Every structure is written in structure tokens, then in C-alpha cells.
Amino acid sequence: MAGPPRLTSGQPSTEGHPTLEQTSGIPGGRATIIDVAAAAGVSRQTVTRAMNGMSGISAATKQRVLAEAERLAYRPSRFGRGLVTGGDHQLGLVVNDLRNPYTPQLASAVFRLAAEQGWNVMLADVDLASDADRMVQALGAQTDVVIGYLGSRRERWRELLGTVPMVELDPYSEPQTAAVWIDPADAIEVLADHLVETGVRHPVVLDNSAPDDTSVRGALMVDALRRRGYLPDLVHGAHGTAECGAEETTRILGRKRRLDAILAFNDVMALGVLQSCRRAGVDVPGDVRVVGVDGLPLGALVAPTLTTLAVDLDAVAREALGLALGMLAGELPLQGATVQRTVRHSLLLRESA
Amino acid sequence: MAGPPRLTSGQPSTEGHPTLEQTSGIPGGRATIIDVAAAAGVSRQTVTRAMNGMSGISAATKQRVLAEAERLAYRPSRFGRGLVTGGDHQLGLVVNDLRNPYTPQLASAVFRLAAEQGWNVMLADVDLASDADRMVQALGAQTDVVIGYLGSRRERWRELLGTVPMVELDPYSEPQTAAVWIDPADAIEVLADHLVETGVRHPVVLDNSAPDDTSVRGALMVDALRRRGYLPDLVHGAHGTAECGAEETTRILGRKRRLDAILAFNDVMALGVLQSCRRAGVDVPGDVRVVGVDGLPLGALVAPTLTTLAVDLDAVAREALGLALGMLAGELPLQGATVQRTVRHSLLLRESA
DNA sequence: CTGAAAGCGCTTACAG
DNA sequence: CTGAAAGCGCTTACAG
Numbered sequence: 034m035a036g037p038p039r040l041t042s043g044q045p046s047t048e049g050h051p052t053l054e055q056t057s058g059i060p061g062g063r064a065t066i067i068d069v070a071a072a073a074g075v076s077r078q079t080v081t082r083a084m085n086g087m088s089g090i091s092a093a094t095k096q097r098v099l100a101e102a103e104r105l106a107y108r109p110s111r112f113g114r115g116l117v118t119g120g121d122h123q124l125g126l127v128v129n130d131l132r133n134p135y136t137p138q139l140a141s142a143v144f145r146l147a148a149e150q151g152w153n154v155m156l157a158d159v160d161l162a163s164d165a166d167r168m169v170q171a172l173g174a175q176t177d178v179v180i181g182y183l184g185s186r187r188e189r190w191r192e193l194l195g196t197v198p199m200v201e202l203d204p205y206s207e208p209q210t211a212a213v214w215i216d217p218a219d220a221i222e223v224l225a226d227h228l229v230e231t232g233v234r235h236p237v238v239l240d241n242s243a244p245d246d247t248s249v250r251g252a253l254m255v256d257a258l259r260r261r262g263y264l265p266d267l268v269h270g271a272h273g274t275a276e277c278g279a280e281e282t283t284r285i286l287g288r289k290r291r292l293d294a295i296l297a298f299n300d301v302m303a304l305g306v307l308q309s310c311r312r313a314g315v316d317v318p319g320d321v322r323v324v325g326v327d328g329l330p331l332g333a334l335v336a337p338t339l340t341t342l343a344v345d346l347d348a349v350a351r352e353a354l355g356l357a358l359g360m361l362a363g364e365l366p367l368q369g370a371t372v373q374r375t376v377r378h379s380l381l382l383r384e385s386a
Numbered sequence: 387m388a389g390p391p392r393l394t395s396g397q398p399s400t401e402g403h404p405t406l407e408q409t410s411g412i413p414g415g416r417a418t419i420i421d422v423a424a425a426a427g428v429s430r431q432t433v434t435r436a437m438n439g440m441s442g443i444s445a446a447t448k449q450r451v452l453a454e455a456e457r458l459a460y461r462p463s464r465f466g467r468g469l470v471t472g473g474d475h476q477l478g479l480v481v482n483d484l485r486n487p488y489t490p491q492l493a494s495a496v497f498r499l500a501a502e503q504g505w506n507v508m509l510a511d512v513d514l515a516s517d518a519d520r521m522v523q524a525l526g527a528q529t530d531v532v533i534g535y536l537g538s539r540r541e542r543w544r545e546l547l548g549t550v551p552m553v554e555l556d557p558y559s560e561p562q563t564a565a566v567w568i569d570p571a572d573a574i575e576v577l578a579d580h581l582v583e584t585g586v587r588h589p590v591v592l593d594n595s596a597p598d599d600t601s602v603r604g605a606l607m608v609d610a611l612r613r614r615g616y617l618p619d620l621v622h623g624a625h626g627t628a629e630c631g632a633e634e635t636t637r638i639l640g641r642k643r644r645l646d647a648i649l650a651f652n653d654v655m656a657l658g659v660l661q662s663c664r665r666a667g668v669d670v671p672g673d674v675r676v677v678g679v680d681g682l683p684l685g686a687l688v689a690p691t692l693t694t695l696a697v698d699l700d701a702v703a704r705e706a707l708g709l710a711l712g713m714l715a716g717e718l719p720l721q722g723a724t725v726q727r728t729v730r731h732s733l734l735l736r737e738s739a
Numbered sequence: 740c741t742g743a744a745a746g747c748g749c750t751t752a753c754a755g
Numbered sequence: 756c757t758g759a760a761a762g763c764g765c766t767t768a769c770a771g
Contacts, residue, residue: 065749066748066749076757076759077748078758078759079758081750081751082756082757084549085750088756089757090756090757091756094757102549107549108551109748110747110748111473111527111528112464112466112468112469112473112747112748112749113465113747113748113749113750114527114749114750115465115527115763116463116466116749116762116764117763118750118763119763120465120528121524121528123464123528131491131494131497132491132683134487136490137485137487137493140484140490140509141511144509144511145511145514148511148515148521151520153508153524153528154508155508155509156507156508157506158494158498161498161501162498162501163502168501168506171474171506172506174464174467174468174473174474175476175506175528177461195437196461196462197461198461275687304687305687311689331487334657334658335688335689336661336688336689418764419764419766420764428741429741429743430742431742431765431766432740432741432742434766434767435740441740443740444740444741447741462765463763463764463765465764466763466764466766467764467765467766468747468765469746469747469749469765470746470765470766471766472747
């Protein structure tokens with residue numbers, strides 16, 4: 034069995050291939066059904082019949098029409114067709130960075146549920162986008178409803194989306210629209226109790242936030258620990274990535290003597306923490322206990338496996354889609370009164386704590 | 387700082403909220419610009435001016451129109467608008483399973499590049515989809531060009547996509563359309579040499595395929611090893627997941643005495659291999675060397691870090707988009723003669739081999 | 740500041 | 756088997 038042929042690679046066999054305009058003579062650039070009809074000497078609806086494999090057309094005519102269509106590189110306009118057929122339902126999903134494993138996990142949950150209901154999904158990754166505002170606006174123009182992470186830009190994006198209904202995921206403060214809260218508070222209490230029981234003395238919270246700021250999640254962790262008599266350190270990691278988690282951990286380990294637990298903002302950062310501990314010869318959970326947040330399957334693949342505050346992302350997707358479809362059906366208000374749902378984390382004990 | 391409010395959770399405050407039809411009196415269900423114009427007692431283009439924030443409208447009229455629009459839950463049709471404005475460029479991306487970390491890695495590369503050029507991306511995950519065929523057809527109806535993994539269903543999907551140009555990623559055999567090969571052949575040769583140099587004697591290839599089948603990639607590995615005098619075992623894992631990699635490894639380790647290298651079909655399976663080795667007390671790379679394919683960043687987070695055949699997914703995205711845009715611009719043929727590009731893997735030595 | 744007219748590209752009845 | 760007519764919902768000139 035040989036590898037793929039290499040003759041064509043990097044050297045397309047089409048040098049000097051004439052452009053569409055040159056071959057077709059269509060001045061506007063793109064052929065319409067009128068152009069094809071004229072070229073084939075038939076009416077518009079005969080072209081429709083040929084293109085869509087409908088009945089009521091002779092084999093000869095069909096063949097002639099299809100040949101002209103191909104010659105003119107004719108592709109029916111999705112707008113023209115959608116206008117008359119109504120088109121499919123289209124869901125917009127705004128996410129932050131597909132390279133963070135949390136994102137595809139959420140996206141796949143939304144995607145699966147949407148597909149079951151016959152909805153298509155358009156994705157906007159506002160972290161990867163060169164121009165997030167334009168991207169969000171374009172998303173709104175192409176979709177019937179938008180779900181997603183809006184963060185601090187939500188007011189601006191609410192404007193850009195115009196009349197498109199919106200469901201915010203994990204709002205950072207009281208939302209103006211429909212929203213699904215993802216609430217770690219209960220799980221953090223359970224976790225804090227667990228740390229007490231296992232004899233932890235000097236926990237550190239590794240947040241994902243600017244140095245002068247603290248995330249809601251980080252604040253909840255610190256508060257839960259304080260109420261149990263701890264004096265937790267709060268460390269601000271700038272990026273929510275494994276690299277950042279690793280760097281901060283190396284710094285912490287170099288500085289603190291008596292540290293015996295690290296609560297990371299999310300699983301990905303926690304994986305970085307584990308890596309740093311491993312390299313520093315710090316035993317987890319023997320010397321230091323490590324906990325993440327999110328419940329990514331990934332956490333079960335590392336050694337030690339990662340204890341985490343897990344979210345049921347299928348539930349998040351279900352609630353979000355429920356709100357979105359309810360708004361579209363007119364059963365829920367589009368604006369003004371906000372409708373909210375909550376999905377809570379739960380402590381998933383694995384090996385690292 | 388308190389957690390999110392819980393008053394509203396699970397108990398929407400909108401019980402008995404009247405439906406759109408009840409409030410608006412629009413029989414068809416959804417209001418159009420005509421309905422709003424009639425309700426506000428103005429013409430259609432005055433409604434357009436109000437909705438789109440255009441000039442040439444008095445504040446009073448604007449306010450009245452917007453109020454009626456909101457009351458009727460009016461949202462402009464994307465088809466009506468697109469027909470006249472032309473609409474945005476829309477790229478369709480067909481992928482296999484977002485939960486496999488390879489997929490978002492590829493998707494994010496495509497996404498970033500597309501966004502730079504002002505394109506939106508619609509995603510179809512044909513593994514998660516309940517009805518993949520319908521999904522692909524819907525994708526074609528909403529997009530200007532489709533890129534993606536088609537596997538063995540490509541002929542059927544080619545039909546479903548109709549006139550929408552298509553770029554196949556990593557075809558399993560000679561494609562009928564434009565395609566980007568992802569070719570591990572060179573890297574496999576380099577890897578095989580490396581295994582020889584490091585004294586490996588009894589390598590096993592852990593493929594992702596049916597028991598009576600072998601993937602191209604697996605076959606290339608076996609062949610490269612044979613040509614160097616090895617008698618490699620070929621194991622068929624059914625799923626290409628970490629779980630599957632782990633299970634098969636446990637089985638292999640239980641059976642084989644002299645195994646000293648495992649070449650996995652992909653990184654995710656290799657992570658399962660590492661996990662199984664760890665649990666069985668088998669040292670990697672001391673007792674067994676482990677290699678994956680894909681070059682996922684994830685492989686740098688585990689212990690030992692994963693040696694792998696890496697692909698430059700940015701290059702894959704670049705080639706694929708180049709072909710797609712070339713076809714749309716009429717610079718490349720849409721059908722018939724196929725245009726192909728190739729991106730090659732390269733050996734990325736980390737700790738596991 | 741406002742509206743009557745034309746048209747975007749397609750499909751769906753309806754006649755022949 | 757084929758075509759003339761109407762219409763999907765919107766925006767873009769153009770007149771007033």
C-alpha cells in the first residue's frame with residue numbers, strides 16, 4: 034500500500050485556468066437561474082426542476098440544463114431559496130477558545146442536542162476571531178437565536194445582535210437577558226469540607242484573573258475556606274491555560290514552604306499544576322492536593338487523576354436550548370423580564386485530592 | 387460577594403405567558419416588515435430605516451416603529467435581507483467528533499483563518515449528529531463551500547451537497563474532488579529509524595480500524611517496520627479513543643512478554659496506552675516506548691510527555707481554504723480535474739520514545 | 740422626513 | 756413536458 038500520490042502537491046495542475054467570468058461571460062461574477070435559463074433556452078422553473086431533481090422534465094432537457102449550469106458554475110442562491118422555502122433553523126453559538134478543552138466539550142453538548150431537534154449550529158470563537166464584534170454581528174445576521182459566553186462585552190453584543198434573541202451562558206453578573214447560570218457555590222462548600230476532613234492546613238487558590246481583580250469563582254473559594262478558619266492565599270494567573278497554571282505553580286512552590294493544597298480556577302490550569310508538581314518532585318496528593326473545575330474527561334487520563342468540580346454540560350445545553358426555543362416560540366419573553374436557569378457543579382473525587 | 391441569585395432557577399417567572407400568535411395576532415406565526423409597517427401606520431422602508439438605525443427618520447416615528455416591532459416580536463428575515471445585500475461568506479466544516487481533542491484543534495485553525503478573511507463558519511459534527519445525511523445537506527444549503535472529513539461517505543455526501551464546492555480533508559483514497567492529503571509516510575520512516583537506533587526489538591502497531599481491516603496509516607507503519615527487519619504485531623482498536631487505547635494496551639501487556647514499543651494510531655489512543663502502562667507498572671520509555679500521531683498540545687501535559695508524529699494544522703487549514711477560495715473565485719476547476727495539496731507529518735520527539 | 744416602485748434569486752401553484 | 760405569473764421579505768435608489 035503506497036502513500037498518497039505527490040505529483041500534484043504544491044503544484045496545482047490548473048495554472049492559467051480561466052476564471053469564472055472568462056468562461057461564462059457572466060459580468061456580475063456569479064450566474065443566476067436566469068443566466069442558466071437563457072443559456073439553455075428554457076424557462077426558470079425548468080432550470081429549477083433540473084437542479085432539484087424534480088419530475089416533469091424530459092431527460093434531454095434536464096441534461097442540457099445541467100450542462101449549462103455546470104459550464105456557468107451556477108450555484109443556487111441560499112437566500113433566494115430560503116426566502117421561499119423558509120430555510121432551516123439556525124443556532125448561533127458564541128464560545129471563547131476552541132483550544133481550551135472545555136469549549137469543545139460544551140459545543141458538542143449543544144451541537145448534539147441541536148442536531149436532534151433539526152437545528153444547525155454556527156460557531157463564533159470570539160477569542161480566535163480577529164474582529165470579534167464583526168463576527169458576532171455576522172452571527173446574528175445568519176441565525177435565529179444566539180447562545181453563548183458573552184463575558185464583559187455582553188452589552189455591546191446585545192446591541193449588535195439587534196432583534197436576535199440571546200441566551201447568555203455563565204453570566205458574570207445579573208444578566209439583562211435570558212441566561213443559564215453555572216453555579217459552583219454548593220460544590221465549593223462540599224470541597225471545602227473535604228479539605229478540612231483530609232487535614233489540609235494551607236490551601237492556595239489559583240484564580241484566573243487580572244492581578245487587581247478576582248473572579249466570582251475564586252472569591253467563592255476563598256470565602257468558603259475563610260469560613261472554615263483557613264487563611265488561603267489567592268494567586269492570580271493571567272490566562273486560564275495549562276502553561277499559566279504550571280508557571281504560577283512553579284513560582285508558588287519556590288516561595289511557600291507549607292502549602293498543601295491548590296484549588297485551580299479550571300481543569301486545564303490544574304493540569305499545569307500537576308505537571309509542575311511532578312517536575313518539582315512534589316507528590317500529589319501526598320504533599321499537595323490539587324483540585325480543578327469543569328470535570329473534563331481529560332482529567333481522568335493524567336496521573337494522578339484530577340479531582341474536580343464537575344458540571345453537567347448536557348444539562349447546560351438542555352437548559353440553554355430550552356430557553357432559546359421557548360423565546361422563539363413566543364412562550365418566553367424576548368426582552369425585559371429575564372428568565373434564568375441554574376446548573377450546579379458537583380465534587381468529583383478522583384486521585385489528586 | 388454572593389453567588390448567583392437562585393430565586394428564578396427552575397421556576398421561570400413566565401408561566402402562562404401568551405404566545406406570539408396570541409399577542410400579535412399575526413396568523414402565520416412570524417411578523418414581517420409588512421405587519422410592522424401596517425401596525426405603525428408607515429411604509430416598509432420607514433420600518434427598514436428604524437430597524438437598521440438609518441438616517442432620514444424622525445425620532446418620534448422611529449420610536450413608534452420600534453415599539454410596534456417589539457410588540458410583534460418582529461425579526462427581519464435573514465433571507466430577505468441576504469437576497470438584497472448579498473450576505474456574508476459562509477464556510478461549512480464537516481468534522482468527526484468534537485470530543486476528540488484533534489477536532490477542535492483543526493476546527494480552531496480553520497476558524498481563525500476563515501475569520502481573518504471575513505468568513506463565517508458553520509460546523510457539522512457528523513459523529514454527534516443523529517442524522518448525518520440531513521446535517522450535511524443542511525450544511526450545503528447554508529454555505530458557499532464545504533471543507534471537511536468525509537471518510538467513506540464522501541460519494542453520498544458529494545451528491546447531497548449538489549453544486550456546493552467541496553474540499554476533502556485527509557481522503558482515504560484517491561479523491562474525486564479537491565483535497566488536502568495529510569501524509570505521515572515521511573515521518574513514519576524517520577520514526578522507524580529512530581526506533582532502530584534506540585534498540586527497539588518488538589514493536590506493536592495499535593491501529594484504529596475494524597478487525598478485518600487496516601488503516602492506511604497503520605499499514606504504512608507496519609510496512610516501514612517490516613522493511614527494517616521487524617515482525618510487528620498489528621492490533622485493531624475499534625474506537626480511536628483513550629479508553630480504547632487503554633483497554634487494548636492492558637490486553638497486549640497481559641499477553642506479550644517481549645513488547646518494547648507501541649505505535650498508536652493517534653495521540654488520544656496513545657494517552658490511553660500511557661495510562662495503562664502506568665497502571666501496570668510498566669515504565670515508559672524504559673520498558674516500552676510509546677508514540678502517537680497528531681501532535682496535540684495535550685501530549686506535552688502528561689508524564690512522560692508524548693512523542694508523536696505532528697501535523698501542522700494551520701498549514702492544513704491554509705491549504706484547504708486556499709483550494710476552497712480558489713474554486714469559488716473560478717481560478718480552480720469545481721469538478722472533473724481534481725486539485726490536491728499535501729501536508730506532511732513530522733516526528734516530534736518528547737519523552738515517551 | 741416619508742413613500743411608491745423596482746428588484747434581489749428562487750420556488751410554488753396554475754395553465755397549457 | 757413546459758412556461759407565464761405571482762410572491763417569498765427585504766433594501767436600494769428615486770421622487771416628493
